[in-house]
Amino acid sequence: MVEKTVGQIVRERAAMHPTTEAYVYPERDIRKTYKEFDEETDRLAKAFMGIGIAKGEHIAIWSDNKREWLLSQFATGKMGGVLVTVNTSYQSAELEYLLKQSDATTLILGEEFKGTSYIDIINEVCPELKTAEKGAVSSGKLPHFKRVIVMGENQFPGIYTWSEFEAFADRVDDDQLEERFVSMEPDDVINIQYTSGTTGFPKGVMLTHRNVVNNGKLIGDTMNLSELDRLCIPVPFFHCFGCVLGTMAAVTHSTTMVIAEQFDPKRVLQMVQDEKCTGLHGVPTMFIAELNHPDFASFDTSTLRTGIMAGSPCPIEVMKKVINDMGASEITIAYGQTESSPVITQTRADDDIEKRVSTVGKPHAEVEVKIVDPVTGEQVPTGVPGELCTRGYHVMKGYYKNEEATRNAIDEDGWLHTGDIAVEDEDGYIAITGRIKDMVIRGGENIYPREIEEFLYQHLSIQDVQVVGVPDPKYGEELMAWVILKEGQQLSAEELREYCRGKISRHKIPRYIEFTKEYPMTASGKIQKFKLREMSAERTEKTEV
Template identity: 80%
Template sequence: MLKHQTVGQVVREAAKAHPATEAYVYPEHGIRKTYKEFDQETDHLAKAFMGMGIEKGEHVAIWSDNKREWLQSQFATGKMGAVLVTVNTNYQENELKYLLQQSDATTLILGEEFKGTSYISIIQALCPELEHSEKGELVSDVLPHLKRVIVMSEKDYPGIFTWSEFEAFARGVSDDQLNSRMKALHFDDVINIQYTSGTTGFPKGVMLTHMNIVNNGQIIGDFMNLTHEDRLCIPVPFFHCFGCVLGTMAAVTHSTTMVIVEQFDPKKVLQAVQDEKCTGLHGVPTMFIAELNHPDYESFDTTTLRTGIMAGSPCPIEVMKKVIHDMGASEITICYGQTESSPVITQTRSDDAIEKRVATVGKPHPHVEVKIIDPVTMEEVPAGVPGELCARGYLIMKGYYRNEEATHAAIDIEGWLHTGDIAVMDEDGYIAITGRIKDMIIRGGENIYPREIEEFLYQHPSILDVQIVGVPDPKYGEELMAWVILKDGEMLDAEALREYCKGKISYHKIPRYIEFVDSYPMTASGKIQKYLLREMSLDKVEAEAK
């Protein structure tokens, strides 16, 4: 059964069922709070938002790493009905300006800085009017909707509320007023706007409802067999669906303890798993790779791990096997989806055979319809034939904020979301993602899926990570280029790697170009930006041709 609940009701339910269970732990700061305390904290913050004059449906942007204030704000806005607009931690001035303008945000909550970037300096540059504004009464030429800026600290900046000044607004709002506001919310209201990573064009604001994210979180946690006795380590960023749906929402819907790492660091994650006896761990493949290859990995005890999620980009089979066998996360699951589907469409089950868990992204969730179509004819294809994956159900976004054209391009007249991903369904209903439609490489009339070649090359003992992209070629239309990261201390050259491929994969699948690098261009949520790799590949090939 789907839940017809708001985000706020989920917190209330968890606090009522398991008041003494720890809701969250911040090991780096020695902070731990029970679900009863978390419910009280989020009530207090919900009243503060109301006391500031923020109405139901008003847009509140939040910009920081995984701070406690972020977590509290997610569920406090869920109680009083403001729409939380999540901001990528890597954003710079122009990107922030675009998001705040496009989202019509009236309020911005921000940390002071992130990895050397001063968020305060950026907002001051965007809104010089802050210098002479009364707090809460900003009038900005560039951001006409923005009225209030709140910082997650007690340092005083002109025109910006400190956190305690913000919290003080709660005093003017009664319990009855908050309860009335909570009753006025509907499960089908938009409660969250997440901006797509913008790998092509400008980012689009995905409008998600209580219904979308509460149920997606519930089902994700069900598939992980989460209970109030589990402790889930969350090092993935909150601003992304991975953090705030697969992470916090999946946990709260099951009264599970959230063990939170503010910024990903492999050693801090391993320390948290050991010290807090975590039973679950989330991460994108690059995070698990970093943890498994940390020089001190062997000194940490991860035997309490049982479950978790590896998602965000295709999961290398060899890495998955190590997470199961070396880390001990025997029930770890793979999830697949996108922000527009809030986000999970398919997931492996904890009792699936390892072959299914390493070679597929599982089966569709309950209450979700999936079909695979020929992207040219739009006709459904039979099992075993690649095509575009489409999904329909409760999980599909309301649309892109103020962008009807893009909404209609993504969701057809029958309500199917067209994902743009190439997938194959087997006879048992398990789905394998073989790439993005735009990532498919056509060499001499042959369709080549980068994932297949990447999986093969992962088996080379010297290779830590590998990405395959296509580059233009006058003879074949496209050729393959491999970007390879080697394990520490390993040596390998292009010719030796090609020799390794001969006789094992088809000649046309052996990369013509091979580059060795130390890292890939990444989004803040840990996704590899293949479009940037394609641009880099083109530059390399053109430079060599001169």
């Protein structure tokens, strides 16, 4: 266990590898060494202090993977501000909820994202901004809210430009920064991440220096990262995948971060080639988009060694292609959730291919895992599915201002209940077979959609497939498969059912099959199965009529 703050890690790495590149933005032609990164984040930490942000104060940040986001993450780690990460796809009601629930005093934002004006949205949420003096916002709806900073130099009423904000650093000297720096403890909250809120309102997960520093370190250890590695990070920073599995895993190992502001499969392949990346992160849909890009074969990805595929279940066939076609022979699977900082288990670089494609690996060091019967709470034997629970340094401090939800998630013995169904094999490897909510019960038979998805992925015409349960008057639930076909391929529902017959049990063959071009997704690239279930129920109701 590392008992250090985020800021201490940056300083340690800058001292050890001052000339190693810390980060590269190929699209912006920006390259900075670890020494420069340390100096930049010191100056920005002073700016946060100079503008009046106290230790423990909440700073919301809302943009794609801009350099200002990266620097803010590590600068707040030096002066004790709590970074509240905002989903890039949020609209006005969601932003208002987050700013209010988190008690944020400050919002740092990009001007826009994919054609949506963030400036217009914050003006809608806080109309007082247009007439406010910069840094002195007074909002009826947001009693704690004081200031807005834009990542850029365009002037907007009531909003600091980035250079105006940075100039506040001149008000703070080295001794004042040092006093703040040494006042922080590893157990202090440094980050609040809002869960995507697939049920009810999003909850603010409070993560500490100890949570994210150690999780990042153990992730990088498992990948064998070092100062010789160059990790391509196209996953969003606002999600733990970006800011723990990505930036924190890299910085704890002096690894170079090669950053894409937004995901684009061709751009990522270009970065991997031009920057000679040794690692690449992505959710399965990203890897699928890269592998299926018409120009894929023209890119040289031979420098790839490692990376992480995570965020949602990783199809076995996709994993094999990443190893064989991309050359990432040591690619790992990581599993966890925001509430566990986030990684609980991970496959190892030297695990055989079977373990790496059929399990999510073993628990990290310092992490306890048990699998229990969701009804009785009793531990189940090896090979029997149950709910995965975990305990250790990585469990969140709790949900911000939500003690009831915290008690529901973490029991009195400190076990975090994940809501995921898992099976442990005799070697200690864990397979995730679904969410408790995803499990389909058809005529008394428990069916795990993941198993059927893995089978259907093997069909040569199928690019992606998702299976969900839909209500049925006779069996309680029936199966529905949503299929994305590969470019130029044709397949009928009946042909797909015929493919299943004799290979999987009759009750596992989807009764309903729909072909689609895309799935409802979160901004972090996860497929929203709850929306697929809603769409499926609507379709089947119409069919029944």
